[in-house]
Amino acid sequence: MRPDYSVYLVTDRPLCGGRALMEVVAQAVQGGVTMVQLREKHADTREFVELAQALLRVVRPVGVPLLINDRIDVAMAVGADGVHVGQRDMPYADARRMLGSEAIIGLSVESLEQAREAEQWDVDYFGVSPVFATGTKTDTGDPWGLEGLRCLRRASTKPLVGIGGLGPSNAEDVLRAGADGIAVVSAICGACDPVAAAAELRRAVSAAS
């Protein structure tokens, strides 16, 4: 069964403020998030593994897949559902070889050229990064914009998950431009009420379907 990419949460512990990541993710899942990616850029490996194990206990009972950002070893250690890799992360072919054909593996594409190269690979989805400029992640290429997303939609048969500057106000536009889902960081991690924030995103995505 093809995974449901429609409302895709990428975690950011600092953005959760004082709240535990588990709590925020549990609320996000309750609100309707369909996929979670654990992204940790500063944790040591032990902590990363422990966070991933804790998140699995939150998302697995409700059937929401957990992907790990970049770290194939962490994904393998905990038995996560897959990984998301960027252009400076583990090469896609190595990630697939290590994780096997059943794993969900997403790849960030920052240009049509990168998407064309990866189109022939068995990547499960493309992370379209960034759709709009964002303060959360600064090591990215130029934004795709809605027009760039439309071009990519015509060029690729892969599921497309938009990320970067997305929220309830533009989710519908992004879906109509060809995305299969929207990935958010601050729109949920930074929300006062993650349940409500996730539910609002879910409604916005549904409205475009």
Add this chain to the structure above:
Amino acid sequence: MRPDYSVYLVTDRPLCGGRALMEVVAQAVQGGVTMVQLREKHADTREFVELAQALLRVVRPVGVPLLINDRIDVAMAVGADGVHVGQRDMPYADARRMLGSEAIIGLSVESLEQAREAEQWDVDYFGVSPVFATGTKTDTGDPWGLEGLRCLRRASTKPLVGIGGLGPSNAEDVLRAGADGIAVVSAICGACDPVAAAAELRRAVSAAS
């Protein structure tokens, strides 16, 4: 065949100054280093993989094993000889499960308690960390000292590789206290002449045998 831990280089690119890591490692191997560990705390995964591949081309032709610090996925991607894990890295059992029984896996031990716990595992060697206080690595426990090393030698049957503040002046003492080898960072990476530095360490180790 049991690996030769006698002069064990742990890499540190900043300490190499302007020199390429490959060049310093090639010289160290020429001087008599018997094992190399690639340690990278700031590289992205892609760069880490590329550095590991480049180092393998240097050390494999001369039969010197290459271990990767912490990152099981990097070791798997490049087919390195093994990994070295610390107490905050990937749990040992997970590392062994992923890498298989043939891989060389070393574990840092910072106390007798940690060594006793790991004694029953099939760890290939213990990194005795730190033997003396050092400026290279600051997130470590209290130094073992020579007396602590002697105690550990009596408590463990594992090969022991001392690390921390080691160089030609104290290598012989560390070997006589029970170590099977000495691991160095700055004594080679920071040396004007890595060939000579490695050769001097090799002589010091031989003198104690």
